[in-house]
Amino acid sequence: MSGRGQDEAERAVARLTRRRLLGSTTAAAAGLAAGSFAWFAERAPAYGAAPNVLRILQSEPVYGFNPVLESTNWPETNRMVYNGLVDVGPSGQPVPGVASSWTVNENGDTFTFKLIPGIKFTDGTELTSDDVKFTYEMLVDPKLGSTLGSFVSNLKNVDTPDKYTAVLRFDGPNVLMMPLVSPMGILPAHLWSNGDPHTNKYLHAPVGSGPFIVTEWQHGDHISFVRNPNYFRKPKPYVDQVFFKVAPDASTGLLSFLNHDLDVVLSQGIPGGPPYDQMRRILDAKPPGVVATVFEQNWVQNLFVNTAKPPFNNVKVRQALAHAIDKAFIVKSLLFGFGKPEETLVADTPATKWAHASNIKPYDHSVEKANALLDEAGFPRKGGTRFPVTILATEGFRVQLSEALREMLRTVGIAADIKTYTYGEYIGRIRQQDTAACVWTLFISKQMDPAAICEYVNGKNAHVGGTDFSAWDNPQVTAWIPQARATTDRAKRAPLYVKIQEVVHEEVPIIPLYTADGIDLWYSRITGLHSVDSLTGTMESVENARITG
Numbered sequence: 417m418s419g420r421g422q423d424e425a426e427r428a429v430a431r432l433t434r435r436r437l438l439g440s441t442t443a444a445a446a447g448l449a450a451g452s453f454a455w456f457a458e459r460a461p462a463y464g465a466a467p468n469v470l471r472i473l474q475s476e477p478v479y480g481f482n483p484v485l486e487s488t489n490w491p492e493t494n495r496m497v498y499n500g501l502v503d504v505g506p507s508g509q510p511v512p513g514v515a516s517s518w519t520v521n522e523n524g525d526t527f528t529f530k531l532i533p534g535i536k537f538t539d540g541t542e543l544t545s546d547d548v549k550f551t552y553e554m555l556v557d558p559k560l561g562s563t564l565g566s567f568v569s570n571l572k573n574v575d576t577p578d579k580y581t582a583v584l585r586f587d588g589p590n591v592l593m594m595p596l597v598s599p600m601g602i603l604p605a606h607l608w609s610n611g612d613p614h615t616n617k618y619l620h621a622p623v624g625s626g627p628f629i630v631t632e633w634q635h636g637d638h639i640s641f642v643r644n645p646n647y648f649r650k651p652k653p654y655v656d657q658v659f660f661k662v663a664p665d666a667s668t669g670l671l672s673f674l675n676h677d678l679d680v681v682l683s684q685g686i687p688g689g690p691p692y693d694q695m696r697r698i699l700d701a702k703p704p705g706v707v708a709t710v711f712e713q714n715w716v717q718n719l720f721v722n723t724a725k726p727p728f729n730n731v732k733v734r735q736a737l738a739h740a741i742d743k744a745f746i747v748k749s750l751l752f753g754f755g756k757p758e759e760t761l762v763a764d765t766p767a768t769k770w771a772h773a774s775n776i777k778p779y780d781h782s783v784e785k786a787n788a789l790l791d792e793a794g795f796p797r798k799g800g801t802r803f804p805v806t807i808l809a810t811e812g813f814r815v816q817l818s819e820a821l822r823e824m825l826r827t828v829g830i831a832a833d834i835k836t837y838t839y840g841e842y843i844g845r846i847r848q849q850d851t852a853a854c855v856w857t858l859f860i861s862k863q864m865d866p867a868a869i870c871e872y873v874n875g876k877n878a879h880v881g882g883t884d885f886s887a888w889d890n891p892q893v894t895a896w897i898p899q900a901r902a903t904t905d906r907a908k909r910a911p912l913y914v915k916i917q918e919v920v921h922e923e924v925p926i927i928p929l930y931t932a933d934g935i936d937l938w939y940s941r942i943t944g945l946h947s948v949d950s951l952t953g954t955m956e957s958v959e960n961a962r963i964t965g
Contacts, residue, residue, distance in 0.1 A: 468963055469656065470655045470657070470658045470659070470679055470680065471658075471659045472659070472661070473660075473663060473670070473678050473680070473681045473685065473686070474493060474639075474660040474661070475493070475662065475839060477493050477494065478839065478840040478843060480619030480620055480622075481494055481497055481498075481619055481620070481622035482613060482622075483498055483500075483601040483603075484555050484560065484613070485562065485613060485619075487563040487565075491951055491952060493660070493955065496628045497601070497622045497641075498602060498622070499535075499624070499625045500598055500601055500952070501514060501515045501548065501582075501602065502515060502594070502599055504599055504950035504952055507948075508767075508864075508948055510595075510599075514531055514532055515530055515532070516532045517529075518598075520594070524589035524591065524903075524904040525585065525587070527586075527598075528582075529548065529582045529584075530581055531545060532580075534648065537604045538623050538624060538644055538646070539623045541606060544580065545579060545581055545582040546576060546579075547605045548576075548582040548602055549574040549576050550603065550608070551601075551602050551603045551605075553574060554608070555571075555600070556568060556571050561882070563883050564600065566882075566883055567592040567596050567867070568584075568593060570586045570588055571585075571587075588901070588902050589901065589902060589903060590901070591865050591901055591909075592867050592901075595864035596864055596865065596868055599956075601626070602625065603624075604623055607623055625647075625648065626644065627643065627644055627653040627958070628642065628643060629643075635662075636664070638662055640660075641657060641660075643656055643657070649959065654959075654960070654962045655963060658958060661677075665811055665812055666690055666691050666811075666812040667694060667812070669686075670691060674698075676939075679941075679942055679963075680936075680942060680945070681938070683713075683933075683935050683954075684949075684955070685953070689751075689812075689813045689859065692752045693750075693752055695752070695935050695937075696752035699935075705939055706940070707938050708936070709937075710933050710934070711936075711949065712766060712931075712949075713933060714763075714767040714862060714864060715765075715859050715860065715863065715949070716758050716765075716863065716931050717858070717859050717928075717931075718860055718872075718927065718929060719737075719741070719855060719926065719929055720846075720856050721734060721851075721854070721886060721925070722851040723886050723888040723925050724878075724887035725853065731924065733789070734924035734927075735779070735924055736785075736789035736790045736793070736828065737927065738924050739789065740781075740827065741929070742781040742824060743929055743930060744781070746817065746930060750817060751932055754933040757930050758928040758930055759778040759779070759928060760773050760921060760928060761916065762863075762913055762916075763928065764931075767865065768866050770910060771909065771910045771913040771914070773914040776918065783827050783828055787829070790802055790829065790830075797829045802828075802829040802830055803831070804832070804833070804853070805853050807832050807833070807854070808835055808837070808842060808845065808855070809837070809856075810837060811836060815834070846885050847881055847885075849880050849887055857929065858885070859932075864950075867897070867900065867901050870913070873888060873916070874897050875888070875890065875891065875894035886925040886926055888925035893916050893920065896915060896916050941963055943962050946960075
């Protein structure tokens with residue numbers, strides 16, 4: 417295709433995508449277009465909720481209140497009722513949880529935690545080292561297939577020399593235990609040790625050590641909590657009740673916030689990300705009484721395909737896909753500047769910059785190159801179309817992203833339809849690898865170490881329920897991954913991660929799209945919250961929240 421033809425195709429993508437986005441804009445977005453203090457003032461009726469109830473827009477758990485099963489899917493919600501060995505401070509540093517202190521030996525393979533005596537679960541039973549042992553043994557149980565368990569797969573045993581000491585011993589160093597796993601909630605062993613955890617009644621009526629107690633859960637609508645009067649961090653929590661509004665359409669939830677029907681909107685809790693167009697209007701308008709925090713996340717939105725099934729078992733098709741996607745357009749027109757394009761498996765973000773392969777040349781957006789590769793792969797245009805695919809999506813922003821991707825694929829002759837699911841259905845289909853001839857996106861979150869993202873290209877995880885959703889198995893990459901985790905020395909680890917990124921970039925089982933900023937909103941009458949990118953997210957600070965007016 418000539419340069420002129422290339423430009424015309426790109427303009428067509430922009431026109432069609434914008435038209436579709438405008439066509440799908442909700443009434444909330446239409447109202448936000450006013451973008452003025454006056455508009456916000458008109459939508460600020462008298463605060464009518466109970467005086468000490470905090471109302472938050474938040475996703476509900478996929479499986480339920482068990483952090484082992486819930487794993488990397490919104491563990492922030494589980495933090496309401498469970499405490500981990502550690503918590504996460506405002507700058508992302510580990511701070512005491514149910515453990516008052518911890519030590520890690522020089523080899524990085526033995527972690528000793530000293531528990532705080534007297535912590536009680538809400539049924540009155542004391543939390544002890546036996547509960548820690550039970551929780552971590554459940555985490556690595558292959559029958560349960562916890563995705564978080566892959567981060568501690570080299571756990572050998574958990575020793576309990578006394579009631580308040582737990583010693584986790586690994587087969588070699590574990591660089592992910594502290595930043596990614598230690599904040600995971602501790603379960604009461606006496607309530608989970610019998611029967612199938614997937615059918616345990618405490619999935620929906622949890623007993624934990626955390627600041628709140630679940631009183632009601634109406635799936636798809638709301639979850640209600642009351643404060644735990646026996647919480648070990650007295651006098652916390654400071655609010656009497658917390659109400660989660662589960663809104664599949666984040667735009668509707670955001671309008672509820674602007675109408676003062678909700679008090680808090682957190683980025684980490686909206687599948688696919690917040691409606692960035694509306695967030696941009698809110699931040700530009702600077703409405704009085706609204707606190708807005710924008711922070712860089714260690715998150716990457718990635719595009720996945722099933723490399724084990726046609727047509728994406730052909731590397732040239734995957735490379736063509738990488739050329740067909742206009743990442744700069746996505747960041748500018750869908751994220752409204754709240755992010756940046758990413759090109760490599762290990763992102764150029766604060767936590768993983770040290771292992772980022774800056775030498776890799778990006779796949780430039782080129783309709784011409786994409787078409788040439790598809791021709792070489794043996795998929796000629798027939799009546800203008802090469803082959804069909806399905807784009808999997810969830811409600812909200814991911815639909816907009818999928819619509820943009822559909823138009824980009826259309827310009828190179830790939831006909832795509834979009835199927836939209838609830839988040840639970842969506843992640844369930846992906847985990848079952850029911851994804852032949854499908855394209856889908858996933859925010860890979862909490863990338864506090866490059867070892868975490870590498871589990872998504874680890875051939876040992878290329879099975880139903882595993883984290884290698886692309887079903888891609890490159891023996892060399894699969895061998896390098898444990899080598900890169902076999903030491904805590906970054907100078908030795910970084911070159912291995914660069915080599916992994918180079919192979920992944922060439923074979924394209926995953927296409928990194930962008931990193932997106934986190935945006936948290938709450939009213940100034942709410943104090944004590946702090947935004948943080950961690951395994952527990954901003955939700956960890958809800959126990960510190962106070963309502964002052």
